[in-house]
Amino acid sequence: MKKQPAQWLLSMASIGVVGAILTQSYGTAVAETNTDGFVQTPEQQVTTRQVAALLDRSHYLNQPLDSEMGKEILSMYIDNLDPNHSLFLQSDVDEFTEKYASEFANRLKRGDLSAGVDIFERYRKRSKEYFELAKKMLKTDIDLTTDRTIVLDREKLPHFKTKKEQRNYWENQIKFQLLSITLGQEDEKAKEEVFLANPDITGGRDLVRNDQRTPSEILLNRLERQKGQIERIKDNEIMETILNTAMLTYDPHSNYYAPIQANELQIQSSLQLEGIGVSIRPDRKNPNYTRIVTLVDGGPAAKTGQIKPNDLIIGIAEDGKTMTDVVGWSTREIVGLIRGKRGTSVTLKLRQPNTPDASARTVSVVRDIIEQEESGVTHRIVDIQRPNIDDTPKRIGVLEIPSFYLNYQARRKGEEYRSVSIDTERALKELNKENIDGLVVDLRNNPGGSLDEVAKMLGLFIKSGPLVQIRDNRGNVQVYRDNDGGKQLYDGKMVVLINLASASASEIFAAAIQDYGRGLVVGNTTTGKGSAQIQLDNLALGSATLTQRKFYRITGGSTQNKGVVPDVELVNIYDDATFGERAQKKALPWDTIKTAAYKPEGRFTADTLTTLNQQSKIRQEQNPQFVYLSTLNDIRDMDDEKKPISLNINKRRAKMQLIEERSLAAENKRLIATGEKPYANWNTYQAAMDAKFEERSEMKANERPDLPENEAYINEAAYLMLSADPHIPVSPEEELQAVIVNPK
Structure with missing residues (x-):
């Protein structure tokens, strides 16, 4: 495979733009602010101007950082600090809007963070008021048997107009937390009795906390920790909050990272x-x-x-x-x-x-x-035997890809480096030696990574042709291609396993495999993160990612927002309403461009996919692991934080006991179906789960036994792959057409 264009994590052109813009003057009058001792350093001022310039001139949207955009940034900043609309009063919001809205953008262009700092200090002040109220309240006897209710999720509700309204809500918040701790203590003490009566459960570990504190003492201690964390927030972290909000107002994947977080980003991308x-x-x-x-x-x-x-x-x-x-x-x-x-x-x-x-x-x-060796690609073999079909079990390779990682720094220095394509190539060679009958590529919970790496990865499976299209903010389209003359390191049957947490590069990989008909794609619709960012490490402080391009499938449809829809749907363990691109603020829209010319390697017909879905649904309804996960989804929906929740401990205890009974019944049904011994009661079950969690946490990731519910997805994906015949070859007439729109 030929070398692809420059890695999309660094753009010299964009850096040049920043340098040119920083020589300009953004002079404007500013309102008086109260920043409580925050004095910007020259590096912070330069960083702020750099970020403002990037947004003003270099973002994919081509949206200038004008006064209207400044108003949006201010509004989002207030919401990010107070997402539940319970700390700031409406009068606070009105005050900030009047003082800063019209000039917020120009302040950023000047490198002036004072408006954002002023708002942050008000946030700190309101938080302190909440902590002080809680401290006084927790020193009194609190009645937990009232008929009060609380709406925990207030994101769509207005800010409180009066201190009295706010105080009432804060009191309800404290009562809810106290109530939850009280019920949690009851559960904890019951578990500890199980540990003491059955010490073999813990495997010699000391899991008995024997916490003698009252619920009020526990909550007060927790709030003191939170108060201390807010008080310790430093100037760079405040800057990060302001600048990151400015970037998030353009789209969810443009981010600013202060130095500490920038280091975390490097760790995630390089292992x-x-x-x-x-x-x-x-x-x-x-x-x-x-x-x-x-x-x-x-x-x-x-x-x-x-x-x-x-x-x-x-x-x-x-x-x-x-x-x-x-x-x-x-x-x-x-x-x-x-x-x-x-x-x-x-x-x-x-x-x-x-x-x-x-x-x-x-x-x-x-x-x-x-x-972090254990964080990279892992591979193994599982045996799959279909009743009345396979005389002997089929040997199925499993490739687990945690991310599309690449150690950029080591590569730039010419040093030996790790990357997902290198590790995958090594794993495939090992699996090929085992003469596997098929391959499961597991991309569940894979957040994405390097564009170069996903292109190299696809080249290991696809003969040749376009892999992904990328459009920039000027409308120019670049096509990443596999031009290795038809070489395939693995050319056997394959299936790609995805879920709602599969994003970005994962979606590019799954989409290409689907569009070429190279293999089945099963699981759940992906995140929908179809944008490309550059990594900017040249800022005065920290680093940034900036959205400058969008991904498009070779069929022309974007992966943005809609994601990749699987050929066969499996049980979804995530809440669609709160997870993925479609639940994000300011998400870029879905759109299309022209189809790239390509030759599919095959095609799963609509009839084949319909049959596979019908058969899989029957198996999922009979599989103890899928039944268990589906039941947990139903139990999760029993509590809706957007609706009033009772603050009467007796009503809450009854609700929690109902949830516990249903959860235990689901677990025991699963155990009985798999020939294992059910748990006698909820407390025994919880104690056993705690012990297992503690044991797994002490193991390295690659040494932890596979969870049965996780293996259910692997096994079903493999079963579908083996049952996907006939995999209709493309006719010569279709090959001459050169392009095709995937039936999905």
């Missing part, structure tokens, strides 16, 4: 990080503490011999700086302190659980590059 090699999470017994769960073999932390799983992190010092107490900090904040440049050091203050702080030890670790 490589610079840190000490530990995984962390809030401690089960006391969420104020962060616990080390696992250590990466051969990583810096493991090499010290002084850091152990279950250590609690109570302090962190960066490169010889003063030790910072991190009790009560979020895992994101702690990760931000632990990670850093290779060769620098970080000191951790640690203690084992159930020991006093006085026993804490300090360990210094030198950061290094850590390869």
Whole structure:
């Protein structure tokens, strides 16, 4: 396969535009603001002007950053800070609109963040008022048997007009949280009784929290942590909130990342990080503490011999700086302190659980590059036998692709690097040696990644021809092609498994396989993220992604918004109303361009697909795993956060018990159908689930046993692939047509 055009994560042309625009002056009068001590640095001012210039001149929409756009950004910024419309009063919104709406865009062009900071400080102030009310309220006896109700999802409702209305809602919020904690404690204590009576369930792990705090104490402690996190938000994080909102107002995939988040983005795209090699999470017994769960073999932390799983992190010092107490900090904040440049050091203050702080030890670790080997492509073989059809089981290869990753930095430096196409090629060669009867390519929950990589991946399966079309903001269309003369590393039967969390590059891959008739596509309609972003690492601070192109199938239809519709539908575990592009604000629309000239390798007829869907639906209605997942969907719909929820603990307890009974019945029905022993009651079931979760969390991702409900999708996809005959070959007459519109 020939080398494709430049990787779409960096555009030198766009960088040039930024440089030219930054020499211009955006002089304008500004309203007085109250920024409570926030003083912008020169780097923050330059970064703000850079982002404004990108939006003004370089976004796919060709929408200037004018006063009308500034008003939209301001409105979205207020909504992003207060999505539930419960913190800001309507008078706050009116005040901000009057003061800043007409000039918000020009402020950004000047590099002036003061308006956004002023609004953020009001958000901090209102949050503090909420915390203070909660603190006073939680020191009193709160009646949880009233007939009050609360609507948890207020996104479509107006802001409160009066303090009294707001206070009433806040009180209801506190009551709901207290009620939920009380019911949660009841469940927790019941589980712990099971652990104590049946210690073999835990496998020797200490899962008994024995939390003696009252629900009020637990909630107060939780709110104090949240208050501390809001108070610790730094200037760069405020800048990130403002600039990211400005970019999100253009489309959901244009983003600004402050330095810490920019580092996270690089990790996700390259499977490589610079840190000490530990995984962390809030401690089960006391969420104020962060616990080390696992250590990466051969990583810096493991090499010290002084850091152990279950250590609690109570302090962190960066490169010889003063030790910072991190009790009560979020895992994101702690990760931000632990990670850093290779060769620098970080000191951790640690203690084992159930020991006093006085026993804490300090360990210094030198950061290094850590390869996340387990996060890449994995492959395996499963046996599938169709009753009355197959004399012996068919050997089906399974390729699990977590993302279309590529270590850009290593590639640019000419170093050895990891990429999804390299790993997939290696996996396919191994599977070919096993003489597999078919292949399942699992793209579920794959968020996408490199455009170059998905093109290379498709070249491993498709003979030759166009793979994807990309249109820029000027209407120019570029076609990515496979021009390797018809070479295919794998030319056997295949099926692509997708779901609502399959996005971007995943959709390009699935669409091409479907349009060429190269294999079946099964699962659920994908995210609908059909836009291409450039990665901008040249900003004064942090980095950005900017939407500059849209993807189109070779048939001419965009993958944007509508996504890829599968040939055969399987049970959907996601809520369509809250997940995917179609649920996003400011999502780009679906449209079409001309069809690219291509020759399909085959075609599944409409009759074939109808039959496959009918047969699959029957199997899904009989398969214990699919029945279980369908039932969970029905149970999930029992609570609607857009409707009033009772704040009477007795009514809520009865509702929760009904949900528990139905959930347990669904689980036991599944267990009985698969020949396993059902659970005696809800508490035993929950205790067993906690123990299994703890056990799985201590394993590396590639060592965890496959969940039966996950395998049901793999098995059904393989079954469909094997049953998809006849796979009608394209006639010579059709080949002469050169183009075809997929029947789907």
